[in-house]
Amino acid sequence: MSKPALAPPPVIIVTGANGGIGYGSCERLLFELCQLNPPDAQPQAFASHVKCDQRSPAGYKGLTLIMACRNRKRAEVARTKLLNWLDKQLQSLRGLPNYDKDYVDNFLANCRIEVEELDLASVSSVFKFSAIVHQKYPYVSHLICNAGICSFKGLALSNWLRLAKQLVLDPMGLITAPNFHSQNYGELSADNLGWVWQSNVFGHFILFRELEDLLAQSPFDCSRVLWCSSLESTPTFYDPNDWQLRKTEHSYESSKYQIDLLGTTLNLLAIQSTLADGKQTRHFISEPGVCSTSINANLVGPLLDYLKVFLFYIGRLCGSVHHTINPWKAAIATVHLALAPVIFLPLFLNSNPSKPVRFGAHTGRLGNEFVGLSPVKEWEAHREEGLDLIKKCDKLYESIKREEASGSLNRQAGGCKF
Numbered sequence: 001m002s003k004p005a006l007a008p009p010p011v012i013i014v015t016g017a018n019g020g021i022g023y024g025s026c027e028r029l030l031f032e033l034c035q036l037n038p039p040d041a042q043p044q045a046f047a048s049h050v051k052c053d054q055r056s057p058a059g060y061k062g063l064t065l066i067m068a069c070r071n072r073k074r075a076e077v078a079r080t081k082l083l084n085w086l087d088k089q090l091q092s093l094r095g096l097p098n099y100d101k102d103y104v105d106n107f108l109a110n111c112r113i114e115v116e117e118l119d120l121a122s123v124s125s126v127f128k129f130s131a132i133v134h135q136k137y138p139y140v141s142h143l144i145c146n147a148g149i150c151s152f153k154g155l156a157l158s159n160w161l162r163l164a165k166q167l168v169l170d171p172m173g174l175i176t177a178p179n180f181h182s183q184n185y186g187e188l189s190a191d192n193l194g195w196v197w198q199s200n201v202f203g204h205f206i207l208f209r210e211l212e213d214l215l216a217q218s219p220f221d222c223s224r225v226l227w228c229s230s231l232e233s234t235p236t237f238y239d240p241n242d243w244q245l246r247k248t249e250h251s252y253e254s255s256k257y258q259i260d261l262l263g264t265t266l267n268l269l270a271i272q273s274t275l276a277d278g279k280q281t282r283h284f285i286s287e288p289g290v291c292s293t294s295i296n297a298n299l300v301g302p303l304l305d306y307l308k309v310f311l312f313y314i315g316r317l318c319g320s321v322h323h324t325i326n327p328w329k330a331a332i333a334t335v336h337l338a339l340a341p342v343i344f345l346p347l348f349l350n351s352n353p354s355k356p357v358r359f360g361a362h363t364g365r366l367g368n369e370f371v372g373l374s375p376v377k378e379w380e381a382h383r384e385e386g387l388d389l390i391k392k393c394d395k396l397y398e399s400i401k402r403e404e405a406s407g408s409l410n411r412q413a414g415g416c417k418f
Contacts, residue, residue: 006061007058007061009060009110010060011138011141012064012144012338013066013068013142014067015069016146019078021291021330021334024329025327027082028328028335029063029065029339030082031093033339034107035096035099037058037059037098040335040340041341042340044336046346047345047346050343060107061106061107061110062106062111062112065111066115067113067115068117069117069118070117075115114136120199120200120207121195121198121199122203123404130211137214138217140214142224142226143225144228144338145207146226146228147199148230149195149196149200150196150252151195151252152183153181153182162179166180172315172320175290175308175314176315183252186246186247191400196245196255197246197258201393202393221280223279223280224282225263225281225284226284227285228259228285229287231287234253235257235381237250238253238254240385240388240389243392245258258389260376261376262386262389264283264379264383265383267283285359286337288333289321289323289329289361289362289363291324292308292312293327324361325367329363329367332370333360334361336371349374349375356376359371
């Protein structure tokens with residue numbers, strides 16, 4: 001019996017891939033794609049109702065993984081680390097029941113891991129990155145918008161008081177979505193845009209628009225843009241009039257809520273506008289749960305960071321599904337969204353159109369990871385803001401493109417940009 005045909009090589013861009021959940025996503029993608037019928041591509045519990053013979057492709061001819069990072073030196077170090085890690089994992093892969101040496105050898109022979117510079121807080125950097133991708137690659141199948149920042153302040157006395165209060169009144173909330181951190185506000189990027197907003201939201205929006213034509217060239221029926229949100233996403237602090245998040249003291253939570261609105265709205269619009277050849281570019285929202293990364297370690301110091309991780313494990317043992325803790329487990333939702341057939345990915349929670357879904361990384365008490373669903377918060381109350389936000393971002397994007405083009409012509413003529 002002949003083997004099924006292998007699928008074409010995906011071309012996957014991961015922003016912020018040199019550390020944290022971005023790096024964990026790269027690890028997990030490589031490990032999964034080295035297997036025929038990757039486990040992360042199989043239906044999760046929420047797709048058990050699907051009555052269909054469709055499954056994930058029986059392997060791929062190769063892979064191009066583009067690590068899009070702000071600092072090339074750190075990215076190159078991460079790339080070397082990733083390759084060394086994969087070499088060690090091949091031993092465990094050989095012990096799997098579905099291990100196929102010929103397939104793995106062929107896949108690895110056609111597996112490319114590339115590093116490209118990308119600073120999402122610089123529109124020039126995004127345009128330059130896009131131009132390089134257009135020059136080097138015939139298509140993009142997946143854009144994983146993972147990179148993000150939070151502009152924390154140090155822990156002042158008032159923070160410690162809020163921490164103590166949340167510890168008494170809401171101990172699980174303290175280790176899931178803490179409210180004692182203070183954030184800077186009013187910070188602007190070099191482009192005179194809200195810095196956190198540009199880094200988390202608008203930089204990725206420009207990147208998607210710039211790569212939209214390459215996503216349409218994907219050999220798969222559906223190319224995918226994965227917007228990485230957070231458990232801390234909330235409309236509580238979001239003011240649509242402050243859409244660049246310059247004034248709010250909760251720019252991180254608000255930027256993640258904007259991601260929920262953008263990803264959901266773009267996905268609904270994509271479904272309504274299938275291309276003439278039947279292809280779509282779909283948008284999905286993932287969230288990694290509660291993961292320990294270097295951000296908090298740098299904020300609170302090593303001692304408190306160890307205590308924090310210990311409490312994360314206590315929270316998991318007490319029944320929290322959200323404490324993924326390490327980047328490998330935190331990446332499962334993103335990798336499932338990248339690899340699973342679209343028919344396994346519901347649009348709405350319990351088929352309720354007022355509850356579009358986010359796909360979250362969950363774990364059981366013993367750390368077994370799986371993908372769960374949660375609704376976009378207060379969607380019905382804010383759905384028009386999603387459309388309005390896209391219009392504002394598009395208007396600003398087009399204005400910047402004209403300005404960049406004009407500046408390029410002026411530079412060629414020996415003039416000035418402005």
